[in-house]
Amino acid sequence: MLDPATYKAIKIEKRDDGIAIATLNRPEKLNAMGGSMMVEYTRLPLEVDSDPDVRVLVLTGAGRAFCAGGDFSPEPGFQNPQYANRMRLSRMVVDNMLDSEKPVIAAVNGHALGLGATAALLCDVVVAARSATFGDTHVHMGMTAGDGGQLIWPLLIGPAKAKYYLMTGERFDAETAERIGLINFVVDDDQLMDRALEIAGRLASGPLYAIMSSKMGVNKLLKQASNLIMPLTLALEEVSMTMNDHREAVTAFQEKREPKFTGT
Numbered sequence: 386m387l388d389p390a391t392y393k394a395i396k397i398e399k400r401d402d403g404i405a406i407a408t409l410n411r412p413e414k415l416n417a418m419g420g421s422m423m424v425e426y427t428r429l430p431l432e433v434d435s436d437p438d439v440r441v442l443v444l445t446g447a448g449r450a451f452c453a454g455g456d457f458s459p460e461p462g463f464q465n466p467q468y469a470n471r472m473r474l475s476r477m478v479v480d481n482m483l484d485s486e487k488p489v490i491a492a493v494n495g496h497a498l499g500l501g502a503t504a505a506l507l508c509d510v511v512v513a514a515r516s517a518t519f520g521d522t523h524v525h526m527g528m529t530a531g532d533g534g535q536l537i538w539p540l541l542i543g544p545a546k547a548k549y550y551l552m553t554g555e556r557f558d559a560e561t562a563e564r565i566g567l568i569n570f571v572v573d574d575d576q577l578m579d580r581a582l583e584i585a586g587r588l589a590s591g592p593l594y595a596i597m598s599s600k601m602g603v604n605k606l607l608k609q610a611s612n613l614i615m616p617l618t619l620a621l622e623e624v625s626m627t628m629n630d631h632r633e634a635v636t637a638f639q640e641k642r643e644p645k646f647t648g649t
Contacts, residue, residue, distance in 0.1 A: 387429075387436040394422035395429065396447070403440035403589040404582065405433060412448025417456030418478070418500050426504070427477040430485035440589040442485075443581050444508060445492040452501025454522065455532065472619045475500070475532040479615060482507045483608045486597045488588045492581035493517045493568070498556070503533030506541060507607075509600055510584055511568035513559035514577040519567060520556035523622070526638070527630035527646065531622025536614050540607065542566050 387405060389397035396408040407429055409416035418426060433442045446452055455475070478500070482489070491508035496518050503521075505511055513519075521534040530551045538547035542565050549555075559571045572580045588596055625631055629649045637644035 387432040387439055392425050392429075394420070395425045399439065402586060403438065404443060404585045405436075405439045405441070406443045406445065409444075409446040409452055412446075412450070414456055415450035415453035415496060416446040416448070416501070417453045418504070419456035423455075423471075423474050423478065427474060427481050430482050430487075430489065433489075434486050440487060440593055441585040442487060442489045443492055443578075443585050444489060444504070445578070445581070446494055448495070450495035450501070451491075451493045451497040451517065452504055453496045454499030454501050472623060475619060476615055478504065479507060479533045479536065479611055480608065483604045483611060485604075486601060487593075488585075488596060488600065490581050490585050490588075492577050493519075493559070494574070494577055498522050499530075499534070500532050503537060506537045506567065507533070510570075512570045512572060512577065512581045512584065513562060513568050514574040515559055515571055516574050517559040517562075517571075518556050519559070519562045520554060521551050522554040522556065524552060524554040525634065527625065527628060527632075527634040527644070529618065529622040529625040531618035531620075531625075533615070535618045536607070536611055538567075540610065 387397065387399065389399065394411055396410040398406040400406070409418070409422065411417065411422060430442070433439050482504075488510070489508040491505040491511045493505050493511060493513040494517060495514070497505045498518070498520050499522050502519055521530045521538065523530040523534065534551055538551060546565060559568065562568045563571045570580065630646045633646060634644045
């Protein structure tokens with residue numbers, strides 16, 4: 386069952402029409418996913434599936450971002466998991482969403498970067514505000530795009546475009562994301578939730594079994610790809626975080642300067 390009282394970093398609203406709205410709720414961190422939010426996010430799709438009162442999930446972010454990526458900085462009141470366990474959680478963020486049978490609509494406001502982009506793109510339908518920004522920016526921090534970008538981007542936009550965006554970390558707007566096939570719809574900012582809820586309402590009032598079973602086979606293809614790709618990419622990401630370039634990127638970020646990468 387989806388119990389809003391058991392969520393702290395994600396705000397849960399269960400409506401009478403069978404729609405649940407989950408709002409990533411760390412606006413002071415641009416909803417970066419780490420600590421308690423990541424733990425809650427891994428169980429969210431499974432609990433939606435097990436709740437007979439919920440037919441559709443809408444996922445969005447509080448404040449001026451959908452999700453700005455991963456965040457493993459210390460969190461007051463939460464004991465951060467060891468690194469190996471964080472990699473396991475990153476895998477669960479991907480696979481638990483792919484295992485979800487009920488439809489999930491992403492309403493993307495503001496930045497959807499890195500792991501945040503992955504979280505949005507793994508949803509069944511992605512609606513973005515015109516001001517939204519997409520990108521997998523791991524390389525800017527000297528890191529491998531390992532927590533889902535190499536899985537979902539090439540399947541949505543093809544290997545050539547995916548490799549360009551993953552290798553450069555280039556950000557782009559919602560209209561570009563729609564044009565290249567990364568997302569479904571772009572709407573004016575003040576229409577974002579209306580459009581997402583319109584789609585959710587259409588699905589919630591439809592034949593639920595037929596709707597669920599029409600996405601399950603597609604997600605099995607994605608899960609098969611995840612089983613092939615994610616063990617390698619997460620291992621490569623772990624290695625990249627031991628490299629000099631990653632340490633330089635972190636130091637440059639803290640010192641508010643451009644990093645000087647050496648390729649080591």
